[in-house]
Amino acid sequence: GKDGSSSNLVQRELNSTQREAVYNFVVARSSGDAPHSLIGLAGSGKTGTLIEIALQYVAARRRVLLVAPSDAAADVLVERLDEVLAAAAATRRRWKKTVVVRVNEPTRDVGSVQAAVRVLRRSVVDKLTGAFALPTATQLRAAHVVVCTCESSALLRHTFRGRGDGGGGGVMTNFFEAVLVDEAVQATIPEVLVPLTQAAPHARVLLVGDAHQLGARVRSAIARRHGLGVSLLETHLRAWAAASATTTSTTSTTAAAAAATNKLVWRKGHAATTATAAPSSPPRTHCTLLRRNYRSHPALLRVSARLFYGDRHALVCSQREVRSPTTVA
Numbered sequence: 001g002k003d004g005s006s007s008n009l010v011q012r013e014l015n016s017t018q019r020e021a022v023y024n025f026v027v028a029r030s031s032g033d034a035p036h037s038l039i040g041l042a043g044s045g046k047t048g049t050l051i052e053i054a055l056q057y058v059a060a061r062r063r064v065l066l067v068a069p070s071d072a073a074a075d076v077l078v079e080r081l082d083e084v085l086a087a088a089a090a091t092r093r094r095w096k097k098t099v100v101v102r103v104n105e106p107t108r109d110v111g112s113v114q115a116a117v118r119v120l121r122r123s124v125v126d127k128l129t130g131a132f133a134l135p136t137a138t139q140l141r142a143a144h145v146v147v148c149t150c151e152s153s154a155l156l157r158h159t160f161r162g163r164g165d166g167g168g169g170g171v172m173t174n175f176f177e178a179v180l181v182d183e184a185v186q187a188t189i190p191e192v193l194v195p196l197t198q199a200a201p202h203a204r205v206l207l208v209g210d211a212h213q214l215g216a217r218v219r220s221a222i223a224r225r226h227g228l229g230v231s232l233l234e235t236h237l238r239a240w241a242a243a244s245a246t247t248t249s250t251t252s253t254t255a256a257a258a259a260a261t262n263k264l265v266w267r268k269g270h271a272a273t274t275a276t277a278a279p280s281s282p283p284r285t286h287c288t289l290l291r292r293n294y295r296s297h298p299a300l301l302r303v304s305a306r307l308f309y310g311d312r313h314a315l316v317c318s319q320r321e322v323r324s325p326t327t328v329a
Contacts, residue, residue, distance in 0.1 A: 008056075009022070009052060010052060010055045010056075010059075010095070011051070011052050011084060014052060015045070017288070017290050017291050017292060018048070018052070018290060020288060021038055021049050021053075021288035022049065022052050022053055024036065024288055025038075025053055025204065025206055025288075026053060026056045026057070029204070030286075031286040033202065034240075035207050035236055035286075036204070036205070036206050036287065036288070037184075037206075037207045037209075037236055037237060037287035038050065038208045038209075038287065039208075039211060039237075039287055039289055039290070040289060040290030040291070040293075041210060041212075041293055041296070041308075042213070042296075043294050044290035044291070044293050045290055045292070046182075046209070046210075046290060047077070047080055047208070048080065048084075049208075049290065050066075050077075050206065050208050051077075051080055052084075053178070053206060054066060054081070054145055054180055055084070055085075055088075055095075055098075057177065057178045058098060058144045058145060062177040063143065063144060063175060063176050063177060063178075064144065064145045064177070064178045064179075065145075065148075065153065065176040065179045065180070065199070066147045066148075066180050066182070067148055067153055067180070067181050067182070067195045068150070068181070068183050069149065069150055069183055070149060070183075070186075071105075071108065071149055073149075073182060073183045073186075074102070074147055074148055075102075075116055075119045076182075078100065078122050078147050079116065079119065081145065081147070082100065082121075083118075085098055085100070098144050098145070099142050099143045100122045100144065100147065101122060101139060101143040101145070101146050101147070102119055102122040102123045102124075102147045102148070103123075103124075103134065103146060103152055103155060103156065104124075104132035105132065105149075105152050105155070106131060106132050106133060106134065107132075108132050110125065110130060122147070134155055134156075134158065136159065137159050140156070140159055140175075148195075150187055150191040150192055150194050150195055151191060153194050153195035153198055154194050156198055175198055175199075175200065176199050176200060176203055177199075177200050177204070178204045178205075178206070179196055179198070179203055179204075180206040180208065181205070181206065181207050181208060182208045183208070183209055184208055184209040184231055185209035185210060185211055185213055185214075185233050186214065187216055187231060188218065188228055188231065189228070189232045190228075192207075193232075207233040207236060208233075209233050212304075212308040215229060215230075215231055215234075216229065216231060236286070236287075237286075237287065240286040
């Protein structure tokens with residue numbers, strides 16, 4: 001089914017909508033070569049789903065770039081990823097070998113993350129100065145997942161400059177086969193375009209966020225007037241909404257062929273021996289809305305769902321399923 005099989009997942013506790021998001025992005029490629037958006041209210045498990053998607057690419061031996069607008073958000077990605085890997089390694093030893101590299105600006109204060117042991121363990125620190133350092137070309141080649149801020153991803157170019165790796169002029173091409181952007185609504189379009197320059201020509205792009213939360217801070221009135229205050233995620237959703245009004249439906253023959261192809265990819269792209277059949281007619285969708293919420297009180301959630309999502313997001317988990325804000329994002 002399109003929500004996947006738990007035997008293929010690293011986080012087997014994901015709900016059906018989260019599994020559908022993983023399937024849509026990794027297997028069905030339901031948005032084609034265009035970016036895919038993963039949206040939902042705070043506490044709906046967006047970051048956990050993003051982590052699962054990243055690890056599905058790692059399982060298929062493809063390198064992933066995880067980015068976020070701020071150091072704090074990027075650190076959360078590292079911590080969540082490290083937690084999931086630790087749990088997975090307890091039962092599946094191959095996950096112990098997963099290499100995660102956190103790229104920090106050399107000017108960032110190491111003391112600001114002293115308490116974040118998981119982040120420091122995945123970071124590169126100069127042994128002589130005790131300051132953050134950029135990873136070497138060898139360290140990047142060994143990494144399965146690279147985590148940094150949108151802006152800091154530009155620093156990756158310098159690692160390969162003059163080494164003849166991944167493209168000329170210091171620009172890495174064909175290096176990352178998936179670029180996953182968390183908190184995408186809080187980043188301006190130019191910020192998000194920076195990590196996209198590190199992607200392979202046919203790399204998949206995932207934009208994760210909530211278009212109804214606070215967006216990027218743009219101080220210039222002129223910049224806002226010309227659209228800089230609108231994120232790439234919002235622009236993407238608007239473009240698809242406009243295109244859908246003039247797009248004809250896919251024929252049954254094309255759908256059947258796509259389903260057969262998706263089934264083959266699902267089998268080849270995952271290490272699990274149990275293959276899951278693809279949907280008979282996979283949806284051509286540009287985004288996935290996570291409907292279940294693990295954090296909010298039902299009364300609070302109903303207000304947000306009614307105001308922003310037309311009550312489509314009003315599925316509240318039971319009290320025993322509700323988790324603390326530190327475990328769900």
